[in-house]
Amino acid sequence: MNHSGHNPTAAGKVAVLIAVGALVVATHSHAAQTGITRDAVELRAAPYSDANLVTSLPTQTKVEILRRRGGWIKINVEAYGQGWAPLHKVRLGDSAQRNRSSFWGLSMLWRSASTGRSGASGLVATTGIRGMRDEDITGAVPDPQAVKSLDGFQASNVEAQAHAMSAGLEQQRVEYVEPSKKKKKKKRKKKKKKKKKGKS
């Protein structure tokens, strides 16, 4: 069906694909990543705890994560639109099973961005990646040459400083403060929650 009154040619279709690809390249740093709330969450209009409340979301709500600012993330929720939520309340991925394949898709964005193609064909298989194991480390044949080669990557203090300044990083005096010991209360709360889950 022609809604716009002209026939989409093959060239036209390719042009659209390229445009979409370019959009992915241009916006990938703010591109969407799926997430799911791990608790009841208050969606706010701005990244502050006293900003206007947009709506209250129940736990296990699927969201789209757009970007982060400090401890807040901007998310998109179907039916409610966009808003800000605390970072720690939104787990990545789309299932409570913590399946990596659904958010490993982010790294697929790096790959699709570099080829200019949108919509990476599929998710990286979660089976088949062989992780490093104990025996890989303790049984390794040492490579002192590789250690020497690290000298070739070294940055001088001056280079490091210039690299920081060029990105607007400003050195700060920050005191190291011993962590306070408020944690115990929080821990107890969490244990109770876990028990409840087990029962249901």
Add this chain to the structure above:
Amino acid sequence: MAAALALSVGWSVAGRAQFDIGRLIKAATPVSQKAEIKMGKGIAANLLGAAPPVADQALQGYINKIGTWLALQTEKPDLPWRFAILDTDSVNAFAVPGGYVFVTRGMLLLMRDESELAGTLAHEISHVVERHALKTMRKGNWAGVAGDALNAVAEGKGGQEFDKLINVGTEIYSRGLDKKDEFAADVRGAVIAARGGYDPYGLVAMLQSFASINPQDDAVVLMFKTHPDPEERMDRLLAYVDENLQKYGAQPNNAERFAQVMRTHMAQYKPVARAARRTEGDGTPDDEKSEAIKTIAPIFSQ
């Protein structure tokens, strides 16, 4: 002649101390920086034998500029700091005595901005600055490795003993550090990142990513075994950052620069070709081991 005699007497005394009264004097002598660096070189050689550095000068240069900048924010800016991305899909990071800090490519690919990378590097940097690995080496089964014997060995007075030390030091990476030291490195890492001008919530975001991964996933099995639960780490760190570093949350995360570096890297990445380097292999050829690489490669060649 007299000197040689003195040396040999000294060595046998040190050897006895190591085996007989190690426990009593383990706390007496601190490890010298020279010994620490020499040991670190040996341990790093083992880790790089397991996973070589990614062959990408620009990427490695980027990591070193950031890492060095962060190291300048600590009390030990003058260690011979060396940073590297390791060519493995595993998600892991290593802090080696003497200033070697390694992050796997698998972990790098989870990151979404430079402040996550900075937080991760800062966590590892603080392990080195606080000498957590050396502390762990002196505990439990390794209590017999006394400080002065360790120094004597590391500073060149005993070849076989040195190799043993390196093995002990390497084993730490398959067992993990004290839980308390991991929590401490999270907090100190956030402080270091803030000093470097970064948004300290980057490390919180990184931990949230870890907490989102299935613990059975082979890529994270080793990291989860050697570190506390990531959700607990995240909750603790968040409480600290909210309480002490909240205003630094407005500092940059440099998502654009990070994205640029990653795009450039991905466009030219080829896994490092390596012969089977393990002394005990399971016989599986390398190319069967990473479905991820098989899935990615066709996309690149199109």
